[in-house]
Amino acid sequence: MQSPAKEVVVDKTGRAPSIHDVAAHAGVSHQTVSRVLNGFVGIRPATRARVDQAIIDLGYRRNLTAWTLATGRSHTIGLVGPEKPDIGPLSSLHAVERAAREAGFHTLTTSSGPEANQIRGALEFMMSRSVDALVVIAQQESVQVAAEDTLGQMPVVQLLSGGQPRDSSVSIDQRVGVEVIMDHLTGLGHSLIQHVAGPLDFAEAIERRDAFTNYVSQHGLVELPVIEADWSSDAGYAAGEHIDHRATAVFCANDQTAFGLMHALADLGRRVPEDISVAGFDDTPEARHSTPPLTTVHQDFERVGQLAVAHLVARLDGVSPPSDVPLVPWLVERSSTGPLRLAGARASRLLNVRD
Amino acid sequence: MQGGIVTATRRGPSMHDVAALAGVSHQTVSRVINGSSNLRPETRDRVQAAIDELGYRRNMAARALVTGRTHSIGVLTPGEPNLGKMRSVHAVEQSARDAGYFPLVTSAAADSESIGKALDFLMDRSIEGLVVIAPHASVLDQVAKLDVDFPVVTLQTGGYDETHAVAVDQASGVEAAVAHLVAMGHNRIQHVAGPSDYFEAQLRRDAFEAAVVEHGLEVFPVPTGDWSVGSGYECGKLIAPEATAVFCANDQMALGLIHALVSAGRRVPDDVSVIGFDDIPEAAHSLPPLTTVHQDFEAVGRTAVAHILTQIRDAPIEPLPASTPWLVERESVRRV
Numbered sequence: 001m002q003s004p005a006k007e008v009v010v011d012k013t014g015r016a017p018s019i020h021d022v023a024a025h026a027g028v029s030h031q032t033v034s035r036v037l038n039g040f041v042g043i044r045p046a047t048r049a050r051v052d053q054a055i056i057d058l059g060y061r062r063n064l065t066a067w068t069l070a071t072g073r074s075h076t077i078g079l080v081g082p083e084k085p086d087i088g089p090l091s092s093l094h095a096v097e098r099a100a101r102e103a104g105f106h107t108l109t110t111s112s113g114p115e116a117n118q119i120r121g122a123l124e125f126m127m128s129r130s131v132d133a134l135v136v137i138a139q140q141e142s143v144q145v146a147a148e149d150t151l152g153q154m155p156v157v158q159l160l161s162g163g164q165p166r167d168s169s170v171s172i173d174q175r176v177g178v179e180v181i182m183d184h185l186t187g188l189g190h191s192l193i194q195h196v197a198g199p200l201d202f203a204e205a206i207e208r209r210d211a212f213t214n215y216v217s218q219h220g221l222v223e224l225p226v227i228e229a230d231w232s233s234d235a236g237y238a239a240g241e242h243i244d245h246r247a248t249a250v251f252c253a254n255d256q257t258a259f260g261l262m263h264a265l266a267d268l269g270r271r272v273p274e275d276i277s278v279a280g281f282d283d284t285p286e287a288r289h290s291t292p293p294l295t296t297v298h299q300d301f302e303r304v305g306q307l308a309v310a311h312l313v314a315r316l317d318g319v320s321p322p323s324d325v326p327l328v329p330w331l332v333e334r335s336s337t338g339p340l341r342l343a344g345a346r347a348s349r350l351l352n353v354r355d
Numbered sequence: 356m357q358g359g360i361v362t363a364t365r366r367g368p369s370m371h372d373v374a375a376l377a378g379v380s381h382q383t384v385s386r387v388i389n390g391s392s393n394l395r396p397e398t399r400d401r402v403q404a405a406i407d408e409l410g411y412r413r414n415m416a417a418r419a420l421v422t423g424r425t426h427s428i429g430v431l432t433p434g435e436p437n438l439g440k441m442r443s444v445h446a447v448e449q450s451a452r453d454a455g456y457f458p459l460v461t462s463a464a465a466d467s468e469s470i471g472k473a474l475d476f477l478m479d480r481s482i483e484g485l486v487v488i489a490p491h492a493s494v495l496d497q498v499a500k501l502d503v504d505f506p507v508v509t510l511q512t513g514g515y516d517e518t519h520a521v522a523v524d525q526a527s528g529v530e531a532a533v534a535h536l537v538a539m540g541h542n543r544i545q546h547v548a549g550p551s552d553y554f555e556a557q558l559r560r561d562a563f564e565a566a567v568v569e570h571g572l573e574v575f576p577v578p579t580g581d582w583s584v585g586s587g588y589e590c591g592k593l594i595a596p597e598a599t600a601v602f603c604a605n606d607q608m609a610l611g612l613i614h615a616l617v618s619a620g621r622r623v624p625d626d627v628s629v630i631g632f633d634d635i636p637e638a639a640h641s642l643p644p645l646t647t648v649h650q651d652f653e654a655v656g657r658t659a660v661a662h663i664l665t666q667i668r669d670a671p672i673e674p675l676p677a678s679t680p681w682l683v684e685r686e687s688v689r690r691v
Binding site for chain 1: 427436441445448449452457458459460461462464473476480583584585587588607610611613614617636637639640641642644
């Protein structure tokens with residue numbers, strides 16, 4: 001076994017310089033030092049250079065072997081994902097894996113169904129594998145409850161949980177995402193917009209649905225029934241026959257649903273976007289190449305993964321985690337949405353409906 | 356704080372802590388934990404009270420030394436994640452859970468050193484069996500060096516070794532795709548290949564070239580993508596004007612390719628037929644819906660886990676037959 005002592009540089013007080021000493025020397029917060037040490041992007045080069053210089057001046061070194069021996073840490077982050085890996089969970093898990101690897105951590109992933117006994121079993125199993133911290137994809141309430149019960153035992157971050165709990169989750173602002181899509185559609189003249197929701201026991205499906213209905217009532221748009229689907233393109237296809245004949249635009253809760261819906265609309269002889277506009281949510285790689293290419297909302301899963309790891313590393317280092325302000329998604333405008341057309345029979349039918 | 360007094364060193368309480376609190380030896384604690392019947396009830400109660408008070412969590416690695424059972428199956432996925440790997444991993448996870456095992460998945464960079472380290476890391480986690488997604492020669496080389504006493508199964512190797520490779524018969528899938536195009540009157544078929552360092556990409560390409568010879572088809576250059584929809588779009592720009600059909604090495608590249616063809620004014624399937632490979636859920640809903648070859652990832656996952664469980668139980672193992680993929684006809688192929 002390596003001797004940890006010989007690699008630690010000790011200052012004249014007889015104490016190895018700490019992360020706080022580096023922070024004081026560089027004139028930055030200890031969180032910033034932690035982020036530099038853990039290789040995170042988004043730090044100004046001048047700041048990074050100051051921290052690097054302080055590290056050299058003080059001979060600071062976070063010796064991983066010593067750290068593991070002293071703390072009993074294994075340098076492993078455990079990930080618990082859902083049994084059915086949709087694009088959001090998969091992208092988030094991969095982003096966490098990459099960020100963890102960059103920060104010098106191993107990852108171990110397991111998966112579980114949402115039933116309380118299943119998820120508790122998976123969390124117990126993961127904690128017994130000597131992991132230092134956990135990332136839990138907590139889309140459903142049963143998973144969130146189980147994950148919160150583990151909080152006293154090790155640092156835990158929840159993802160895709162609708163931003164809950166506030167102090168230990170990393171999230172993307174779903175309301176903003178829905179608003180940018182709805183602003184885009186209303187800006188094109190649409191006021192008859194229907195929503196195909198995700199499964200309504202998923203926090204983010206609920207958030208998107210609520211943001212949609214709030215927007216509709218606040219802007220005085222026509223209320224059309226919300227159709228519930230299950231994130232899959234098959235369910236999007238099935239939703240096609242339930243689209244209200246008055247709707248001129250459809251906002252789907254994810255891209256997969258939108259692909260299936262566009263297929264159904266094509267089968268029904270309705271052109272996208274000439275007859276009806278379709279928008280998605282996520283910005284999957286396929287969205288750029290669907291027929292037509294899909295207007296959607298980009299969720300930055302890479303950043304979610306980086307922030308999740310930054311949060312856990314800060315907690316392990318005993319410093320306060322970076323702020324938990326939700327990330328802001330953005331509109332990606334492609335060809336599946338277009339201006340409202342009120343031509344010929346369709347226009348008169350719409351006008352009759354409005355009368 | 357719930358469940359557990361954590362000592363100053365942030366280590367969880369150990370079996371020795373439990374023994375000290377209960378005033379018994381650690382062997383006694385161990386016997387209680389492992390359900391030994393030869394204990395006085397009051398001793399058992401005292402140990403259980405100490406376990407509850409300290410929030411002691413049984414270390415599964417230590418327990419495994421005693422019982423030999425951890426009920427976990429390790430899975431290694433090297434390289435960048437892609438849909439094919441993920442579907443295999445998902446199928447293995449599902450089958451492992453169904454069998455009462457926890458899947459324990461770790462990833463690694465694609466180089467030999469990272470793969471070797473990740474294998475060591477998993478083996479330190481007391482797994483009872485190991486599934487390695489081994490699409491590259493570099494991964495198989497590391498697997499070949501393993502000297503372990505638990506069962507190992509490899510996936511996505513194209514079936515190079517029937518003692519531990521669970522495979523889908525790539526050649527028969529390609530033959531089904533090409534035979535379908537030929538039956539629909541095509542003899543100018545171009546192939547878009549996957550990255551050549553993947554066994555399955557190379558096998559599909561080899562099988563395609565063999566079919567070209569067998570059916571006496573025209574020979575075209577083979578653009579190579581990286582499995583992604585974006586690379587399919589780029590390859591789509593390279594399709595020969597005289598080709599009447601394209602066989603893509605996976606569905607995602609086929610989706611990107613269709614976008615490129617349509618953007619260039621070539622209709623699918625009216626002007627060019629397109630066929631994919633995999634049958635991803637979105638293939639049923641692309642425009643036009645994609646004709647493709649279905650790979651049964653779920654069956655592969657079940658077979659892999661069953662093969663491991665058979666060996667754990669010391670039952671006789673049988674050679675692993677490759678599963679046969681099948682053609683799924685949709686609307687992206689037209690008769691000429």
